[in-house]
Every structure is written in C-alpha cells, then in structure tokens.
Amino acid sequence: MRIIDLSTPVDATVWEPNPVEHDVMSPAEGGRHMAEGMKERYGLDFDPDDLPEGELLSLDTFKLTTHTGTHVDAPSHYGTRAAYGTPRHIDTMPLDWFVRPGLVLDLTDQPVGAVGADVLRREFDRIGREPEPMDIVMLNTGADRIAGTPKYFTDFTGLDASATHLLLDHGVKVIGTDAFSLDAPFTYMIEKYRESRDRGVLWPAHFVGREREYCQIERLANLDALPGPSGFMVSCPPVKLVGAGAGWARAVAFVPDGDDGDGSGAGLPG
Structure with a gap:
C-alpha cells in the first residue's frame, strides 16, 4: 500500500484569518526549566550540565x-x-x-x-x-x-x-x-x-x-x-x-x- x-x-509562518501562535521551549531551555522546577517543588539541586550537552526535551505550545x-x-x-x-x-x-x-x-x-x-x-x-x-x-x-x-x-x-x-x-x-x-x-x-x-x-x-x-x-x-x-x-x-x-x-x-x-x-x- x-x-x-x-x-x-498547521504553520505559524503562513497567513491565517486567525493567526497561529507557535512558542518553542528548546531542549536547553527544557533542561533549565526542569532544574528550576526541581528546586522550587522539591528543594532538590540539579545541574542541567549533567544532561547530554545540557539539553533535556523540547516543548511546543500552539495557539490555534x-x-x-x-x-x-x-x-x-x-x-x-x-x-x-x-x-x-x-x-x-x-x-x-x-x-x-x-x-x-x-x-x-x-x-x-x-x-x-x-x-x-x-x-x-x-x-x-x-x-x-x-x-x-x-x-x-x-x-x-x-x-x-x-x-x-x-x-x-x-x-x-x-x-x-x-x-x-x-x-x-x-x-x-x-x-x-x-x-x-x-x-x-x-x-x-x-x-x-x-x-x-x-x-x-x-x-x-x-x-x-x-x-x-x-x-x-x-x-x-x-x-x-x-x-x-x-x-x-x-x-x-x-x-x-x-x-x-x-x-x-x-x-x-x-x-x-x-x-x-x-x-x-x-
């Protein structure tokens, strides 16, 4: 088959009557965000540099x-x-x-x-x-x-x-x-x-x-x-x-x- x-x-770069918004949290930002969350929620210290190239996971947020x-x-x-x-x-x-x-x-x-x-x-x-x-x-x-x-x-x-x-x-x-x-x-x-x-x-x-x-x-x-x-x-x-x-x-x-x-x-x- x-x-x-x-x-x-779905493309935020092209024209739409209701524009698409696409926000990206990069893998590096994801690592820092996780470290901040660990500190704030659990009082645990975590160094993002311990991750591969300081990166965790990306996160995309769309508004459409x-x-x-x-x-x-x-x-x-x-x-x-x-x-x-x-x-x-x-x-x-x-x-x-x-x-x-x-x-x-x-x-x-x-x-x-x-x-x-x-x-x-x-x-x-x-x-x-x-x-x-x-x-x-x-x-x-x-x-x-x-x-x-x-x-x-x-x-x-x-x-x-x-x-x-x-x-x-x-x-x-x-x-x-x-x-x-x-x-x-x-x-x-x-x-x-x-x-x-x-x-x-x-x-x-x-x-x-x-x-x-x-x-x-x-x-x-x-x-x-x-x-x-x-x-x-x-x-x-x-x-x-x-x-x-x-x-x-x-x-x-x-x-x-x-x-x-x-x-x-x-x-x-x-």
Missing part, C-alpha cells in the same frame, strides 16, 4: 482554532439543536465514519461560489459511478494550490444545500473539501444575500447539518495525487477534543500498490 498525505500543515489546518467539523458545529436530536461533539462521533473507501469528485472547472446537485450528477456520470453508503466523498476544487495565501479564504468552490442533500441521500456521512469551507466563500454568500435577501444562501452546506447528521473534512490537500476517483481507503479520525465542535485530523489515503489509476482498487481491503 502507498500512503498519500491529504492534510494541510480547531478549524485551522485539516480538520473535521462535528454536528455540534452547525448549531445547538437539530431536527434529529442533540448534535454530537467531535469526541463522540463514531470512529468507523472516518476509515472508509474514498471517492473524489473533480470540481476544478467550477467558478468561485456554490455548485448544485446538477453539477455533482454530471460528475457521477463522468466517472461512471455514484457514492456508496458511508463513502468519504472529497471535492477536488484545486483550492489547496493557493493554501497559505489570503486568496485561499476567498476564492474557492463550495456546495449549496441541494448538492449536500444529494450526497447525504446516497448514505454519505463524511464530505471533504480541499477548500477553506464546504460552503462558498463568506464574501460570495453575503453578496448573494444582499441581492436576494434569501437566507438559504447563507452557509447552506453547514446548515444542512441541522437537518441531517453528517461531518465535514475541510482544508484537505493533494487530492490530485490520488490515482483515480476511487479505489483507495481514507483515514481521517479527528483528535478527541472533549466537548468541541471540531477536531484536527491527519487525513491520509491508502492506495494499493500497482493501482493504474482506473479506480478499480485491485487488492483493496474490504
């Missing part, structure tokens, strides 16, 4: 949102109430939702905005198959090519309510995208709302989650590296953050050796 990384890095980098949105992210009951947090979602066969839909020819169910149906026809129940469906919009720049947050393709419902009608529980959001960009939605005063243009993909339980994976990457639209497994379990509406994930695809890109998935485990 080949492993393809589908994740966007749960929606930074590749992450999974839980149903509780969409609101406090839902038609199906109380929305679940990320730590209570079933793990088997996140280790499933993958299906990639190519939306790289679509403009900035939100596409409807008709666009997805044309893509089903092109690839010669529809999603199976529990498939992890991922949208290749090409947005990961501009990740790390301000345009990544304003220039991408999302789904409208009809497209989201279509995938859920097929039994899909996890929908992914390489874009910043499964919805259209904020500026696009606000402009459409100003023109029409139609509330349905505001975060429709997310708000479908108030009617039907499902999760999103946002900010994927490298979908172009997959050998075809199907024939691979995806693993993207979210970090178990208690009571949170989202959790970071290291999404990867497992591709059988020798896959020729026709999506047949020869040798793929069932």
Whole structure:
C-alpha cells in the first residue's frame, strides 16, 4: 500500500484569518526549566550540565482554532439543536465514519461560489459511478494550490444545500473539501444575500447539518495525487477534543500498490 498525505500543515509562518501562535521551549531551555522546577517543588539541586550537552526535551505550545489546518467539523458545529436530536461533539462521533473507501469528485472547472446537485450528477456520470453508503466523498476544487495565501479564504468552490442533500441521500456521512469551507466563500454568500435577501444562501452546506447528521473534512490537500476517483481507503479520525465542535485530523489515503489509476482498487481491503 502507498500512503498519500491529504492534510494541510498547521504553520505559524503562513497567513491565517486567525493567526497561529507557535512558542518553542528548546531542549536547553527544557533542561533549565526542569532544574528550576526541581528546586522550587522539591528543594532538590540539579545541574542541567549533567544532561547530554545540557539539553533535556523540547516543548511546543500552539495557539490555534480547531478549524485551522485539516480538520473535521462535528454536528455540534452547525448549531445547538437539530431536527434529529442533540448534535454530537467531535469526541463522540463514531470512529468507523472516518476509515472508509474514498471517492473524489473533480470540481476544478467550477467558478468561485456554490455548485448544485446538477453539477455533482454530471460528475457521477463522468466517472461512471455514484457514492456508496458511508463513502468519504472529497471535492477536488484545486483550492489547496493557493493554501497559505489570503486568496485561499476567498476564492474557492463550495456546495449549496441541494448538492449536500444529494450526497447525504446516497448514505454519505463524511464530505471533504480541499477548500477553506464546504460552503462558498463568506464574501460570495453575503453578496448573494444582499441581492436576494434569501437566507438559504447563507452557509447552506453547514446548515444542512441541522437537518441531517453528517461531518465535514475541510482544508484537505493533494487530492490530485490520488490515482483515480476511487479505489483507495481514507483515514481521517479527528483528535478527541472533549466537548468541541471540531477536531484536527491527519487525513491520509491508502492506495494499493500497482493501482493504474482506473479506480478499480485491485487488492483493496474490504
């Protein structure tokens, strides 16, 4: 099996709407910190020079949102109430939702905005198959090519309510995208709302989650590296953050050796 990384890095050096803070305690600082702690807490003297090159262990502290980098949105992210009951947090979602066969839909020819169910149906026809129940469906919009720049947050393709419902009608529980959001960009939605005063243009993909339980994976990457639209497994379990509406994930695809890109998935485990 080949492993393809589908994740966007968390990087404090690139532009984010909510900047990432990354503080590093070096191994040398770790040694001094340990010596100070031993003295303060236990009254014990310890010389950091007794450590290899005076170093102990490094420690990284990150400050970021749960929606930074590749992450999974839980149903509780969409609101406090839902038609199906109380929305679940990320730590209570079933793990088997996140280790499933993958299906990639190519939306790289679509403009900035939100596409409807008709666009997805044309893509089903092109690839010669529809999603199976529990498939992890991922949208290749090409947005990961501009990740790390301000345009990544304003220039991408999302789904409208009809497209989201279509995938859920097929039994899909996890929908992914390489874009910043499964919805259209904020500026696009606000402009459409100003023109029409139609509330349905505001975060429709997310708000479908108030009617039907499902999760999103946002900010994927490298979908172009997959050998075809199907024939691979995806693993993207979210970090178990208690009571949170989202959790970071290291999404990867497992591709059988020798896959020729026709999506047949020869040798793929069932």
